[in-house]
Amino acid sequence: MTDKFPLRATFWRVVAGLILLAGVYALYVRVTEGLGAVSNLSDRFPWGLWVGFDVVTGVGLAAGGFTICAVAHIFNIHRYEPLTRPAILTAFLGYVTVIVSLLIDLGKPWNIWHPLIMGNYHSALFEVAMCVMFYTTILFFEFSSSAAAKYRHIKPVGVYHKLVNKLIVPIMIAGVVLSTLHQSSLGSLFLIVPTRMHPLWYSTWLPVWFYISAIAVGFSMVTFEAYMSSRGMDHKLKFSLLSEIMRITGVLLVILFFGKMVEFGIDGKFALLAVPETETYMWWLETIIGVFLPVVLIFSPKAKTSRTWLFVAATLTVFGFLFNRLNVSITSIAKSAGVSYFPSFMEASLTAMLVTLNIIAFVWISKHFDLFGHHAEEGAH
Amino acid sequence: MKPKGLLFDVNRCQGCGACYDACKKEFNNPVTSADFLKDRLSADSYTVVEEYGDIYMRRLCMHCEYPTCVSVCPVSAFEKTPEGPVVYDADACMGCRYCMQACPHMIPRYEWDSLAPRVQKCVMCHHRVVRGEETACAEACPSGATLFGDLEDLKKEAKRRLEAEPDRYYQHIYGLEEAGGCNVLLLSPIPFHQFAYDTALPKEPLETFTMAALEKVPGIVAFSSVFLGGMYWLTKRKNKIAREEREQNKAENDDR
Numbered sequence: 025m026t027d028k029f030p031l032r033a034t035f036w037r038v039v040a041g042l043i044l045l046a047g048v049y050a051l052y053v054r055v056t057e058g059l060g061a062v063s064n065l066s067d068r069f070p071w072g073l074w075v076g077f078d079v080v081t082g083v084g085l086a087a088g089g090f091t092i093c094a095v096a097h098i099f100n101i102h103r104y105e106p107l108t109r110p111a112i113l114t115a116f117l118g119y120v121t122v123i124v125s126l127l128i129d130l131g132k133p134w135n136i137w138h139p140l141i142m143g144n145y146h147s148a149l150f151e152v153a154m155c156v157m158f159y160t161t162i163l164f165f166e167f168s169s170s171a172a173a174k175y176r177h178i179k180p181v182g183v184y185h186k187l188v189n190k191l192i193v194p195i196m197i198a199g200v201v202l203s204t205l206h207q208s209s210l211g212s213l214f215l216i217v218p219t220r221m222h223p224l225w226y227s228t229w230l231p232v233w234f235y236i237s238a239i240a241v242g243f244s245m246v247t248f249e250a251y252m253s254s255r256g257m258d259h260k261l262k263f264s265l266l267s268e269i270m271r272i273t274g275v276l277l278v279i280l281f282f283g284k285m286v287e288f289g290i291d292g293k294f295a296l297l298a299v300p301e302t303e304t305y306m307w308w309l310e311t312i313i314g315v316f317l318p319v320v321l322i323f324s325p326k327a328k329t330s331r332t333w334l335f336v337a338a339t340l341t342v343f344g345f346l347f348n349r350l351n352v353s354i355t356s357i358a359k360s361a362g363v364s365y366f367p368s369f370m371e372a373s374l375t376a377m378l379v380t381l382n383i384i385a386f387v388w389i390s391k392h393f394d395l396f397g398h399h400a401e402e403g404a405h
Numbered sequence: 406m407k408p409k410g411l412l413f414d415v416n417r418c419q420g421c422g423a424c425y426d427a428c429k430k431e432f433n434n435p436v437t438s439a440d441f442l443k444d445r446l447s448a449d450s451y452t453v454v455e456e457y458g459d460i461y462m463r464r465l466c467m468h469c470e471y472p473t474c475v476s477v478c479p480v481s482a483f484e485k486t487p488e489g490p491v492v493y494d495a496d497a498c499m500g501c502r503y504c505m506q507a508c509p510h511m512i513p514r515y516e517w518d519s520l521a522p523r524v525q526k527c528v529m530c531h532h533r534v535v536r537g538e539e540t541a542c543a544e545a546c547p548s549g550a551t552l553f554g555d556l557e558d559l560k561k562e563a564k565r566r567l568e569a570e571p572d573r574y575y576q577h578i579y580g581l582e583e584a585g586g587c588n589v590l591l592l593s594p595i596p597f598h599q600f601a602y603d604t605a606l607p608k609e610p611l612e613t614f615t616m617a618a619l620e621k622v623p624g625i626v627a628f629s630s631v632f633l634g635g636m637y638w639l640t641k642r643k644n645k646i647a648r649e650e651r652e653q654n655k656a657e658n659d660d661r
Contacts, residue, residue, distance in 0.1 A: 057518075066517070148618070197637070205626070216615050357506075
């Protein structure tokens with residue numbers, strides 16, 4: 025289908041090629057010269073773009089995998105089934121990307137398995153590490169079993185498909201439980217720095233805000249991808265389903281906002297919203313882009329008929345989420361760190377490379393597998 | 406062995422740098438600055454002496470009673486020894502740097518240019534302490550500004566100095582209660598925030614903030630498993646009943 029637009033396809037391929045080239049070079053520098061040479065990380069700023077974006081944001085963006093799964097297969101609302109495969113694929117690719125970026129960010133990546141035997145129950149990062157490890161395995165089962173359906177006639181594949189399908193309900197429940205734990209624990213990571221973090225973001229409710237916003241952004245990512253792939257790959261958009269999950273997203277964003285306002289009221293933090301400093305502007309940016317605008321779009325009458333409005337609302341939610349996670353992990357720490365941090369070109373290149381590989385993998389798999397179910401689905405054309 | 410500690414008194418420090426040199430020598434660390442007063446903590450400098458007008462303040466690991474680094478490390482690479490020092494095992498470390506992000510005193514440093522980087526910080530000369538010796542810095546100090554001894558004795562001594570000469574001391578022992586208390590105690594004539602020491606730290610260990618969330622994990626696992634299992638069973642049953650009713654209605658309509 026890309027053949028229809030040979031020029032555009034070529035342009036994006038060139039862009040992707042350049043990004044990959046820069047990424048591979050940065051990876052070479054990371055492996056041969058170390059973290060200091062490749063990044064702007066420092067003793068004062070030990071966590072940067074790779075933790076803030078690739079890990080903390082990336083895991084959130086992949087949350088659609090567990091939410092859609094819960095709705096369609098645990099709450100048995102079967103009309104959501106057409107969304108499960110793309111959501112699970114997104115999640116699986118997302119988590120693999122998180123693990124790859126950890127291998128880049130960790131000083132001694134060959135010790136990445138150490139949490140398994142040297143655990144520490146007092147560490148939020150230990151909990152996140154274990155959950156990510158187990159949940160990625162679960163996503164592998166969930167995705168591979170539906171991918172295996174195509175090759176069921178080959179005996180071992182058929183046996184595997186049958187076995188996983190027998191256990192799929194407990195597997196899915198475990199997936200939702202693990203996601204609940206680590207999506208919120210990513211927020212708990214920052215509970216340990218009460219005096220270092222800017223009060224606009226520090227809150228004992230951080231894990232709860234992380235969990236709610238992850239569910240909201242998971243739905244938005246599913247909508248975003250469905251729209252993008254309906255343009256790029258010419259299949260029917262499940263508009264009514266997407267508009268339903270975006271309304272849920274809207275409700276969640278409203279809950280999130282009022283929850284934060286109650287917390288601000290209890291802790292007497294309203295005055296901070298008018299302090300003229302970078303942190304305040306960043307807070308308003310994330311709130312306007314990630315809460316106000318999407319909520320207005322989602323609940324306007326236009327959203328019931330316009331795919332584009334829905335898509336714009338989803339995109340804004342995703343960007344607002346991105347701002348929030350980067351604010352929590354970078355902006356809020358900057359002042360107490362006493363130094364400013366901005367990712368180096370090579371840090372950004374590596375992140376861009378991983379995002380690009382993610383997109384390429386998604387497009388390739390969705391071409392070769394019946395991802396959006398438009399052959400199986402009610403003869404949908 | 407009783408827990409050991411260090412007491413540093415700004416009023417007694419002459420800014421000679423003997424502690425700085427002794428520390429470098431003890432750990433075979435390379436020279437990092439032509440002027441030791443300009444040097445800052447790094448993977449090669451576990452302690453520094455900082456100049457504030459005509460007084461001097463040391464900076465080194467505080468060896469917390471409930472160390473944040475120990476609590477956040479996902480691979481248990483840090484250990485609070487019974488002798489007092491907080492030590493680090495580079496072989497266990499995977500290099501996540503959560504310790505650096507979380508330390509309330511911003512002490513741990515990293516070997517950014519190494520291909521097998523380690524976290525570095527003062528270990529209160531643990532190897533010497535277990536042999537019954539004092540730390541290299543305390544041994545080298547000519548003025549008694551850095552004092553090594555049993556932590557309880559040092560606490561008493563610090564309090565005694567504040568009472569004996571109230572005019573010479575700002576009435577606070579830094580490290581006595583900060584984030585659950587430390588094995589390094591600091592005395593000074595001026596408030597500690599002027600040395601960029603965090604004076605807003607809570608009295609409880611910082612891990613209590615994390616544990617308030619983490620201790621809910623078993624409950625969440627139990628509740629959500631039962632809830633999700635129950636929902637699965639209920640909704641499946643509901644769908645089945647709805648389907649049966651539809652079929653029944655259809656059959657009745659066909660009969661008519």
